[in-house]
Amino acid sequence: MLPSMGEPTQKATAERILDAAEALFAKRGYDGTSLADVTDRVGIRGPSLYNHFKNKRELYTAMLARRLDPFFELLDNLVATPPSAARSQDSLESMLRHHVAHPNLARLIQHAALAEGDQLELLIERWYRPFFERVGKLFPELTSVSDAQAADAAAVIMGFNNMILGYVTLAPLHGRLLDLDFSKERTVESYLRFLTKP
């Protein structure tokens, strides 16, 4: 086969840039990563990157969109089925498995929360607010509460989000300490039992 030219090669380069950016932003955070780090990792020169992404912020946004937009499709599918205890369990399992399959996503979210910069604002306004609307539909018991119960409902949301994101972001600590691999099916299943126990 002849090497393909034009559009297909462009697409491949954009994907490789997104892959490199995701790995670097997930490890070092937004401020700890330069566009030169990204192009070095991809093995291209700087100007090639600008053919695909106008600047660092646009690259960061595109990289998040690639991982977070499918997350919403997943939640929308769950919301479309009738509420039940089984659906609530399935929702937690789907969310955890999505993060296990794409572990950089939780790391990126955690980095943004720690840095408290513009990246956190972007994450909240574009993804997390609509995400939490869906979560509210999946767990209606959390939204139909009085003011007096609102703090308790918020505690439940925080607790589950902490358990799901922390499963990935603290995996390097827990893995060495407890001698386990967070991505192994047996580890995931035990964690799911803990997460979904009534």
Place this chain on the structure above:
Amino acid sequence: MLPSMGEPTQKATAERILDAAEALFAKRGYDGTSLADVTDRVGIRGPSLYNHFKNKRELYTAMLARRLDPFFELLDNLVATPPSAARSQDSLESMLRHHVAHPNLARLIQHAALAEGDQLELLIERWYRPFFERVGKLFPELTSVSDAQAADAAAVIMGFNNMILGYVTLAPLHGRLLDLDFSKERTVESYLRFLTKP
């Protein structure tokens, strides 16, 4: 009063360096923080820092020791009381409140886990392994398990650690999203109810 000279001033400077280092390492991580960042924040010149700390690693270690060593005293005191359901609840409450009182500690641990560098090794070998031995004594039901139950016990340990650390490290996200302040007593109490529910 005359300004004090010698030892007291030296101590004050060391404390100020540790405060600045803690705030910077907690926000940007180890690799994202330079000694020049620290001295700039304290308002001293570089050589003054070396009077107190030999290098960046020594500063990082001293800063962790200041926050983590007291954590062990707290756990040792709990271990010294007889096991009971109330003690288990008190343990979780003490751990959460220690992190709320010193929120940079959870941020530092999370940064080390994300970077997966030498700082994580230091944290695990010097503090987290002995810390988990104490946790095992506080929750004997987690250690007296068969091999078949080991993955489930690990899941419980991970789950609670994720809930406690995440309460602080994801606070900027949850705070804006749910309109709450993680350090307010009402928020802490609701979260403790969730954490300690049977």
